[in-house]
Amino acid sequence: MTxxxxxxxxxxxxxxxxxxxxxxxxxxxxxxxxIIIAWFFTADIYIIGSGVSMELRNATLRVIDADHSAASRxxxxxxxxxxxxxxxxxxxxxxxxxxxxxxESMLVLEIPAHFERDLQAGRSVDVQLQVDTSNTVLxxxxxxxxxxxxxxxxxxxxxxxxxxxxxxxxxxxxxxxxQRVWYNPNxxxxxxxxxxxxxxxxxxxxxxxxAAATVREKERGTIEQLMVSPLSPFQILFPKVIAMTLAILxxxxxxxxxxxxxxxxxxxxxxxxxxxxxxxxxVLATSGLGLFIATLSRNLGxxxxxxxxVLLPMLLLSGSWTPPEAMPEPLRAAMVISPLYYYxxxxxxxxxKGAGLDVLWDSLLGLxxxxxxxxxxxxxxxxxxxx
Amino acid sequence: xxxxxVRTIACxxxxxxxxxxxxxxxxxxxxxxxxxxxxxxLSLDVENIPFAVVDHDRSALSRDYVHRFSDSRYxxxxxxxxxxxxxxxxxxxxxxxxxxxxxxxxxxRLLADRPVAVQAxxxxxxxxxxxxxxxxxxxxxxxxxxxxxSDYLARTRGLTPERAAELISPVRLxxxxxxxxxxxxxxxxxxGLLTLVLMVSPAFLTALGVxxxxxSGSIYNIYASTVSRGEFILxxxxxxxxxxxxxxxxxxxxxxxxxxxxxxxxxxxxFLASLIYVICTAGIGxxxxxxxxxxxxAVLVTMxxxxxxxxxxxxxxxxxxxxxxxxxxxxxxxPPVYFLQIAWGSFLKGLGIDALWFQVAVLAGYAALxxxxxxxxxxxxxxx
Numbered sequence: 001m002t003x004x005x006x007x008x009x010x011x012x013x014x015x016x017x018x019x020x021x022x023x024x025x026x027x028x029x030x031x032x033x034x035i036i037i038a039w040f041f042t043a044d045i046y047i048i049g050s051g052v053s054m055e056l057r058n059a060t061l062r063v064i065d066a067d068h069s070a071a072s073r074x075x076x077x078x079x080x081x082x083x084x085x086x087x088x089x090x091x092x093x094x095x096x097x098x099x100x101x102x103x104e105s106m107l108v109l110e111i112p113a114h115f116e117r118d119l120q121a122g123r124s125v126d127v128q129l130q131v132d133t134s135n136t137v138l139x140x141x142x143x144x145x146x147x148x149x150x151x152x153x154x155x156x157x158x159x160x161x162x163x164x165x166x167x168x169x170x171x172x173x174x175x176x177x178x179q180r181v182w183y184n185p186n187x188x189x190x191x192x193x194x195x196x197x198x199x200x201x202x203x204x205x206x207x208x209x210x211a212a213a214t215v216r217e218k219e220r221g222t223i224e225q226l227m228v229s230p231l232s233p234f235q236i237l238f239p240k241v242i243a244m245t246l247a248i249l250x251x252x253x254x255x256x257x258x259x260x261x262x263x264x265x266x267x268x269x270x271x272x273x274x275x276x277x278x279x280x281x282x283v284l285a286t287s288g289l290g291l292f293i294a295t296l297s298r299n300l301g302x303x304x305x306x307x308x309x310v311l312l313p314m315l316l317l318s319g320s321w322t323p324p325e326a327m328p329e330p331l332r333a334a335m336v337i338s339p340l341y342y343y344x345x346x347x348x349x350x351x352x353k354g355a356g357l358d359v360l361w362d363s364l365l366g367l368x369x370x371x372x373x374x375x376x377x378x379x380x381x382x383x384x385x386x387x
Numbered sequence: 388x389x390x391x392x393v394r395t396i397a398c399x400x401x402x403x404x405x406x407x408x409x410x411x412x413x414x415x416x417x418x419x420x421x422x423x424x425x426x427x428x429l430s431l432d433v434e435n436i437p438f439a440v441v442d443h444d445r446s447a448l449s450r451d452y453v454h455r456f457s458d459s460r461y462x463x464x465x466x467x468x469x470x471x472x473x474x475x476x477x478x479x480x481x482x483x484x485x486x487x488x489x490x491x492x493x494x495x496r497l498l499a500d501r502p503v504a505v506q507a508x509x510x511x512x513x514x515x516x517x518x519x520x521x522x523x524x525x526x527x528x529x530x531x532x533x534x535x536x537s538d539y540l541a542r543t544r545g546l547t548p549e550r551a552a553e554l555i556s557p558v559r560l561x562x563x564x565x566x567x568x569x570x571x572x573x574x575x576x577x578x579g580l581l582t583l584v585l586m587v588s589p590a591f592l593t594a595l596g597v598x599x600x601x602x603s604g605s606i607y608n609i610y611a612s613t614v615s616r617g618e619f620i621l622x623x624x625x626x627x628x629x630x631x632x633x634x635x636x637x638x639x640x641x642x643x644x645x646x647x648x649x650x651x652x653x654x655x656x657x658f659l660a661s662l663i664y665v666i667c668t669a670g671i672g673x674x675x676x677x678x679x680x681x682x683x684x685a686v687l688v689t690m691x692x693x694x695x696x697x698x699x700x701x702x703x704x705x706x707x708x709x710x711x712x713x714x715x716x717x718x719x720x721x722p723p724v725y726f727l728q729i730a731w732g733s734f735l736k737g738l739g740i741d742a743l744w745f746q747v748a749v750l751a752g753y754a755a756l757x758x759x760x761x762x763x764x765x766x767x768x769x770x771x
Contacts, residue, residue, distance in 0.1 A: 032679060036687045044691065051699055054431075054515035057709035075558070085708070100565055101736055103728060106708070124553050126561045133564040134731040135579075136572040137431045138706050143562050144522050150560040151529060158555050162540075173497045173535045175452075175528045176504040179521055182478060187514035204690070212683045219603070297409065300602070300682035301595040305413035307686075308591075312420055316428030323484070323516070325435045325463060331428065345481060348512050355479040362480075 015231055019239035023213065027247060040201045041251035045259050049194030056141040058085040061107045062099060065089055069116035075127070075153050079109070083145045096130065106132045107142055119157065183269075183352045190264045191352065196320045198255050199347055202248055203314060203340055206283045207307045209244040211290035214382075215303050218294075233383040237291060245283045252279055260351075269354025275347065278364060282343045285371025289339075291378030295385050314340045339374070342367035388621075392614050396622025400596065404626055414592055418584045418634045422641045426577045433519040435463040438485035439477055442467055446494035452505075455531065456487070461523045474508065484510040485520055500539065566735040577646035578734035579703045582727045584638050585661060586668045586697040589631040590689050593624055593672030598685040601676070610767045617762055624669055631665040642734070651737030657729070660743070663750045664726045668693070670757025677764045696721035703727060725749045 027033065061084050065072050079086055087105060090096055096108040110128040118125045129146050133139030184191050214237065217223040226236050253276070260266045293306045316322070317331065317338035324332050335341045345363040349355040357364065404411055438456065442449050457464035465483055468474055474486045488506040496503040507524055511517040537551040546554070567574055600606040609619055635658060642648045650657075672689060679685050699705050700714075701723035707715055718724050725746040732738035732746075740747070 030681070030684075032681070032684045033687075036684060036691075039691070040687070044695075047695065048699065051705070051710075051714060053705060053709055055518070055709055056706060059706075059708055101738060102742065103732075119557050122554065122557075124557050124559060126559050129560055129562045131562055131564050133567040133570055134575055134735045135702070135706070136567060136570050136575045137704075139564060139567070140570060141519075143564075146562070147560045148522075148525070150558055151556075154556050154558045157557050161554075170502060171500055172502070172539055173500045174502045174532045175535075176502050177525065177528050178504050178506045179509060179524065180506065181509045181511035181517050181521075184511035184514060184517070187511055187517050189514050192513050208683065208686070216683075299407075299410075299599070300686075301599055302407070302409045302413070304591070304595065304682065304686035305410060305417055308417050309413060309420055312424045316424045320513075322428055322430045323481075323513070325437050325484075326430050326432065328427070349479060349481075352512060353479045359476050359479050 012235075015235050016239055016242075019231065019235060020242045023240050023243035024246070026213075027243060037205065037247065037251055038254070040205065041198075041255040042259055044201065045194050045197045045255050046263060048197040049190040049259070049264055053189045054137070055082075055189070056138055056145065057082045059083060059107060059138070059142045059145075060085055060087050060105045061109060062087050062090050062096060062105045064091065064093065064096060064108065064110045066113040067111050067115035071116040071119055072111045075111065075150070076109070078149045078153055079146070083142075100130060100132050103132070106138070107146070109146075188264075191266050194260055194264050194266070195347060195351060196344075198252065198260070199318075199320070199340065199343060200315060201255075202252060202279065202283065203286055203343075204307070204311055205248050205251070206244070206286035207290045207293065207311060208304070209247070209290070210240050210287040211294040211297075211303050211307065212300060213240045213244065214291060214294035215297055215300055219299050234379060237379060237382055241284065241287045241291070244287060245280060248283050249276060249280060252276070266351065268351055270350035270356065274357070275350045278343070278346045278350070278367070281364075281367055281371055282339060285339045285367065285374055288371065288375030288378035292374070292381055295378070295381040314338050317341060318344045320344050336366070337370065339367060339370050342370070388615065388617050392618045393622040393625070396614065396619060397625045400623055401626040401629075404596075404630070414588070414630050415634065415637065417591075418588045418638055419641065421584045421587065422577065422580055422638050423645070425580055425583070426573065426641075426646055429576060430572065431515070432572055433516050433523075434461055436461060436485055436516075436520055436523075437463045437465045437483045438487065439465050439468045439474065439483045441469070441471055441474065441486065441488045443491040444489050444493035448494040448497055449489045452489065452493070452531070453487070455527050459523070459527065478508065478510055481510070481512075484516070485524075497535070566731075571647070573646045574648040574735065575731070577642040577648045578730050579701075579727060581638055581642060581661070581730050582701050582703060582723045583694075583697040585631065585635065585665055585726070586671075586723055587689075587693045588634060589627060589665050589669040590672035590675070590693045591686070592627040592630060593669045594675040594685045594689045595672075595682060596627055597623060597673065597676035598679060598682050601680055602682055610769075616765050616767055620673065620758075620762060620765060624673065627672075628662075628666055628669050631669065632662055635661045635665065648734055650734050652733030653739045656740050656743075657733040660726075660729050660733075660747050660750070663747060663754055664722065664729075667722050667750050667754035667757060670754055670761055673761040674757060674764070677761060697723045700724065701727045722750055722753050 058081060061079055063076050063086070065076065076086070090099070096105075099105040100108060108130040110130070112125065112127065115125055115127075127150065129143070131139050131143055181187060217226065256272070261268065289310060293303055293310065297303045297306060317335045318340035319335060324335055327335070342363045346360055346367065349360045349363070404414070440453050442453065453464070456462040462485070468477065468486070471488060477483045478486065486508040488508070490503065490505070493503055505528075509517050509520050533555055537548065537555050540546055540551040540554065541548050564570060600609070643650050671692065675685055675688050675692070679688055697703070700718035700721050702718070707718055707724070710718065728746050729743050732743050
């Protein structure tokens with residue numbers, strides 16, 4: 001066997017090309033897999049993008065009103081949709097406990113007797129709110145909205161009682177809050193969810209597809225044929241990565257142009273060319289990790305379990321659901337070695353924030369360095385195993 | 388159906404699992420990993436929001452105002468910026484998620500009893516966090532406004548400070564948190580994650596177990612043998628259900644020990660209910676394995692039909708109440724909804740069979756349906 005270095009360059013490239021074509025052909029002949037990939041880049045992103053909303057809507061509320069006065073009714077009717085859904089009145093404390101236990105109501109508001117009388121006498125009154133906090137996120141959100149409603153009720157009463165007109169209010173010292181939300185002014189959940197899911201899908205497939213393509217050759221024994229051919233390990237491996245990268249980039253384009261832009265109306269602020277370029281870098285980096293998994297496994301069952309073992313920490317350390325500042329210190333340090341962390345930064349930065357390389361160069365550098373280390377490691381392990 | 392044959396197949400399968408050490412290890416490691424990683428990592432508590440301030444006033448009052456934020460555990464002060472323009476790259480690079488712009492004459496206007504506008508810029512990439520940040524911001528400003536107002540009333544109307552304070556907040560909300568008094572999000576997350584773990588891992592194990600034989604061709608031995616399809620499926624799946632039953636104990640232990648979630652319900656009831664759930668999700672894996680031919684396809688399909696219902700249609704992350712009517716009725720078509728009620732009911736609410744029998748019955752019905760369909764869809768004479 002001649003060493004690859006003495007080969008004419010043309011032949012070297014030709015071999016790479018022929019192998020890539022073979023991989024693409026093989027992929028195109030697996031209709032089930034193609035359908036699944038297409039499903040991930042379209043329906044899956046659509047379902048998650050449109051289905052996941054972390055807002056609190058229609059939280060179910062029951063009322064125990066021991067006062068039945070104009071004031072208590074006014075307060076109760078401030079608990080309105082979209083955040084709350086009033087289910088009606090109950091008359092006993094035990095009934096409230098039962099409904100909360102059964103999960104039929106999330107909140108029970110209790111207004112004491114003499115509510116109105118005490119208010120008119122200028123005494124402050126406590127109203128009680130029982131909250132089901134088995135889901136803490138919802139519980140805190142509901143409490144937050146409820147206390148805002150009660151504060152608003154208080155404030156209106158104070159104004160009425162003190163006889164403060166709008167004009168007089170201008171002569172009261174107060175902070176007027178001007179809140180502006182950048183990058184997603186109306187806090188449209190699908191923008192965040194759809195992009196996040198696209199990146200998750202890209203990650204999962206870049207881990208899975210090249211690893212599966214490699215291990216399948218091992219499992220079926222066709223790797224033996226490749227090993228007796230004049231191909232170097234790099235020439236066997238890299239075409240798989242190229243082919244899968246092309247497939248994933250194609251899928252990303254489908255997701256961006258068929259789902260993200262037309263369906264979710266995401267305004268793409270930055271350069272799409274740059275986004276696809278960094279996606280390519282990211283897919284190459286992650287498939288290096290996939291190749292490493294392929295060297296550890298003998299069959300696809302092992303590959304898929306290991307993919308989950310690698311994927312979950314990657315998703316966790318990406319900072320999409322839990323940003324770095326909310327992480328415990330050791331995990332925050334570990335984020336530096338998660339390629340997805342850089343990809344998320346770059347992805348949201350380009351797509352929603354309209355940032356360019358002048359701001360994001362450090363993330364790109366991190367991704368490139370990490371990617372080349374991971375990829376060389378994957379190829380090195382494979383070469384050693386074949387040699 | 389001969390029990391001896393079922394036992395033989397189960398033995399063969401068990402030995403195969405044991406001999407594939409990597410697969411065997413991951414069968415136990417994956418559930419543990421999902422619990423630990425998502426339990427610790429998926430924190431939706433919004434704290435330490437990094438923020439910067441542009442202070443055009445540089446007065447004593449404006450510094451006090453900034454202190455109200457930097458002293459709170461919800462905000463993390465990252466320094467002063469010189470101008471609004473300097474904020475752009477900081478927000479774009481996610482170095483800060485909130486910026487406050489305090490106007491000139493902040494102190495002067497407040498002391499002259501006049502309102503003053505403070506601008507807040509919030510990073511809206513993750514809408515849930517932006518909403519929560521807005522809430523914290525309003526709470527701090529609201530508190531300050533109440534102090535300013537009571538102070539003002541005390542001065543202008545000659546009230547005592549206590550009287551003024553009482554006057555401006557006539558109604559107070561006393562909240563009582565039930566089932567998770569300390570709002571430990573770990574407790575909710577850990578006990579809720581059982582729904583995800585026990586959905587994903589049994590489905591994966593069974594789907595891979597059956598498809599592996601299909602892909603390697605060893606299933607022809609079964610086709611050619613005297614084993615009936617019922618015996619094959621029962622024998623084949625028993626070891627995986629066994630592994631998953633052991634996993635129930637592991638994740639239970641993790642939820643109570645590592646995350647400190649209280650278990651207030653009946654352990655035996657909960658274990659049996661979980662076992663039914665596991666049998667049900669193993670049935671999902673069985674169906675997948677009948678539909679697909681390759682292991683890659685099996686993995687991807689299983690991932691789709693287990694992760695999405697367990698994460699999105701269970702009520703674990705996305706509140707069922709917030710869904711539209713169509714999505715909500717869809718959610719009730721999947722088993723995780725019912726198991727999440729059992730898990731939270733058993734862990735946090737201390738409910739038992741008398742309150743949760745309906746959920747268990749639904750899961751049992753589900754399991755029966757899936758296994759029956761699986762049994763009839765599996766054929767020893769495949770067309771291909």
